Amino acid sequence: MSQLLHTMLRVANLDKSIEFYTQVLGMKLLRKSENPEYRYTLAFVGFDEESSGAAVVELTYNWDTDNYDLGNGFGHLAIGEADIYQRCQAIADAGGKITRQPGPVAGGSTEIAFVEDPDGYKIELIQLSSATKGLG
Numbered sequence: 001m002s003q004l005l006h007t008m009l010r011v012a013n014l015d016k017s018i019e020f021y022t023q024v025l026g027m028k029l030l031r032k033s034e035n036p037e038y039r040y041t042l043a044f045v046g047f048d049e050e051s052s053g054a055a056v057v058e059l060t061y062n063w064d065t066d067n068y069d070l071g072n073g074f075g076h077l078a079i080g081e082a083d084i085y086q087r088c089q090a091i092a093d094a095g096g097k098i099t100r101q102p103g104p105v106a107g108g109s110t111e112i113a114f115v116e117d118p119d120g121y122k123i124e125l126i127q128l129s130s131a132t133k134g135l136g
Contacts, residue, residue: 001082005126006044006056008075010068014041014061021045021057030056035107039063076114076122084113084125091115102127 011017021027027045034041040063046056060075081087084102092098099122100114111127 003053003080003128004055005050005078005080006046006058007077008058008060008124010065010073010075011059011061012065012067014043014059017059017061018043018045021059027057038107074121076124078124078126080128081125082128084111084127087125088113088115 009017018029022029022045027047030044030046030049032041032043041061043059043061044050044056045059046054048054050056058075058078088098088102097116098113099116100112102111102113102125104110105112113125115123115125117123
């Protein structure tokens with residue numbers, strides 16, 4: 001079973017972005033986490049909790065970057081998978097491009113992998129058993 005989990009956007013000002021998604025669009029701030037070692041903060045916003053099956057938006061603030069253009073502001077789509085290792089093998093067998101082999105995320109324990117679509121858009125595969133633990 002596959003499930004769309006979140007869309008990630010890189011943002012230049014996390015506070016302004018959280019304010020927009022919560023105050024303007026009416027989403028809730030679901031969780032926020034900082035990773036000082038890798039110098040980033042993640043904020044997840046959505047209309048409902050991920051546990052309800054709702055997809056959310058991951059706002060990623062890289063501490064050393066203060067602007068993005070639309071070409072590099074979009075991050076990735078995230079899809080939950082029962083077995084990312086098996087799924088990556090099936091994608092590779094079908095001629096798909098794996099850009100990051102399955103394994104733990106930098107600075108965390110969530111298991112992820114990345115693939116690219118034909119246009120170069122990134123799609124993150126997240127191990128469903130670890131997707132609810134945090135970072136994606």
